[in-house]
Amino acid sequence: MGNKNACIIVDLRSGEHLVHVPEIVTVLSAAGWKTDVALKEYGGETLQLAQKAAKENYALVISYGGDGTLNALLNGTMYGQGKGTIADIPGGTFNVWAKAIEIPEDPVKAALALVDCEPRSLDLGHLEATGLTSANASKGIQPPVTNGKKSKKSKESTKTRHYFLLNVGIGLDAAMMAHMSKPLKYRVGPLAFDLAAAKELPRQRPFPVELQQTDDKGNVITHWRGDVWEAYVSKVPLFAGAVNVEPSSRADDGLLYVTLITANGPLKTIGQAVSLLTQHKPDRNVTTFFHGTHFSLRIPASIDVQVDGSAVKPEDLLPEAEQRSLQQSNDSEQMLIDYHFDIRPKALHMAVPRTYAGPLFEKTSQKENPAPHEQLPLADQQPANTSQQTHPQREEQTSTRQKPAYSIEVIGSIAPQGKQPTIIVAGKFKKQDTDEVQVLAVRVNKRTQVLNQTGEHVSPAGLLALQEGQKILAEGKKTKRGVIKATCVRLAD
Template sequence: MGNKNACIIVDLRSGEHLVHVPEIVTVLAAAGWKTEIALKEYGGETLQLAQKAAKKDYELVIGYGGDGTLNALLKGTMYAQGKGTIADIPGGTFNVWAKAIEMPEDPVKAALALVDSEPRSLDLGHFEATGLTPIKDARDARQAASNGKKSKKSKESTDTRHYFLLNVGFGLDATMMAHMSKPLKYRVGPLAFDLAAAKELPSQRPFPVELQQTDDKGRVIDRWRGDVWEAYVSKVPLFAGAVNIEPGSRADDGLLYVTLITANGPLKTVGQAVSLLTQHKPDRNITTYFHGTHFSLRLPASIDIQVDGSTVEPEDLLLEADQRALQQTNDPEQMLVDYHFDARPQALHVAVPRTYAGPLFEKTAQPGNSVPQEHLPLAKPQPAHAQSEEHTPGRHKPAYNIEVIGSIAHQGKQPTIIVAGKFKKPDTDEVQVLAVRINKRTQVLNNAGEPIPPAKLLELQEGQTILAEGEKTKRSVIKATSVRLAN
């Protein structure tokens, strides 16, 4: 991406993210990006911050947190009808989306990948709770919805509509997420999901689901009824960083994928649990699949829900009248909630590393986004005898001995190479992340002091050392006049 006006929304999460924010800003500043920071301090604030950012017309809004932060970011953007691109720097437990697009977990490397990214069109799933029905009245409602007739759908309400990028899960996974220990999750990561699964599975029971698939005109084209352990409506194939729900789904195919893990007796149930925990995918022999653009699901109000990895109470999705009716009932299992799902093709743009070549997208990346070798900064070659003291790092300007973290080529107003690395201050031993900006005016030398093409800096490996000479800005960016390979 070229120069950007960006906003980073940070999930503080006990303060551990805060220390990395200046490092991220340093890398973005080296690319010429102007970045503002918004800190999420309490639950639900990310959505508000995302709406404000979308209304300010930032070209890029970046979420630094987990999948829940990303979901709030995309919802806020959609609610505010924002037109900018959203991006994700992983800082949560699972980071399903970041892993799917091969975004590095290290925040400095992720910032480099973000600079070297491109906007891709992305579908979203949309759903809302459209009604509450006593279970005793469900049979009458089924008789009214005869084959071939249009499915009745309530008017969309801003209070009940939700968007999702990954999936919505009803049943097992939502129960596991709801009962997962947060301290344990922060300490052991995705393993906490497996531990919660092992704990909760013995107490789980199947529940009834009615599915109805409709076409764009609202005509019913398929129905299904039965008992399930889990119902997923997904846009991408992964959940919790490991479980492969629907391998055929794509982030830009315009479709939703419904996966029903059916109840088929205790032995098959045990087999399904083993498949989820060990093979990280449902047993396809006892799983039912649908794909399309419009679905309705009816299931008990007692069933837990997760949206992109964050738990949601069914009551919070209902309109006020239905909320009151649910609160007045003594048994939520006797009340059925109707959920309606729609695919929203090309709903927004998301930043994806230019190097990503995986199967997540149906459409290929647009050509011409990479930086051709001939457009990289070129230092004027000089014969070895012409190298004088004025070209020796450290003679006239500050020099920094930097341990390399990563490097990228950046196509901004002027082609540059950015090298990010660690610098240990000699007086305090404090380690600081610096970003070295190399352009056509930078002299690049090998460890023998001989000039080399700047493109060689893109071959640097993590842990190598360079000596960079130049003035350091307040954002910790070194505008290099000279860079020399130290090893």
């Protein structure tokens, strides 16, 4: 990317994220990125911040929060017609997407992985609620859209979430999300989901669903009616980070996958629950599956909805006239909402580690990952001054060249692809006068000398084999962002 301006949108939650933001910025700065920070302080603000970032043409917009923050960011990007790449650094209770593409949970390691990501074209699902009818007057769903275009019946609000990267759940899982205690979620993490499940399961009842699948011209391909516990529309096979709903689905295959967990009596329902808990997949004997590009589901307005793990009020998805009608209704169970799902092929670019080789994508990475020695063509060449041995000391001392040296406890290292061969080593530096610990990023290029413990020159590519907790001494100028432009690096232990 020619433009290396980035924006990181941070979900402050209770404030624990903020301390790691400078560390992330340090790593990005070492990779040549100029990063601005936007802080989400109240609900719904992420959408606004993402729209603003899209209009300011950042090349990279980073979500630092959970899956809900990521979903709000991609919705804001779509509403703002952003052309940049979206990235995700996990910082929430649930981080299904980050885990799926193998982004580490540690924010510094995540930033290191991010600087060696590549943009992948991903599909998005699109959700729209365009109709409200009485259960007594239901006459079948009207196919809403053709050729994947938005319906002209309603104007899409940019204040709610219509696009999804992972899934939309209607029913059991959404009820758990809607009634989960946020303070408890922040305190105990995923355990809050289990507690919400134990509370909500006895209250749940099957509900009627009418499904129609249509082709691009609006012709009905499939029609299905029945009672279900859950209607699940997904773009990827993941649910709650562990359950594999539809193994054949891919993030770039141009299809949507609908899973209906049907109501078939108490014994089969118990069997379904056991299958989800023990085998992490639905029991296919009591589950109905569909895949295609356009679906319509007619479902009671009383049933909860979640989009990428965030609860969404069904009425918020409706046009204003239908919202008023629903509010005036005395019985939401007798009012039915028509939900329409369409695929948006290759809707946006997502940053995915070059090393990722998992099953999420139908198409492989466009570029093969070069070996470290291929990325660093001069790694095995001896610098011109090999006869001189540099022995850096700690910060309070100086080397023979009178340059400061920093004792760094390694967190991780990466060799991002780029025009100039570079290795970035991130680690902790403890100031001896204050005991303050700061994360620094050491930038190593072809002009940097790399020495072992005895002062002998070694290949810079060996820095990629450093283990967490090992120490190095880095000599060079430190920038205000905490980047050391190393002239010499020595392996300390």
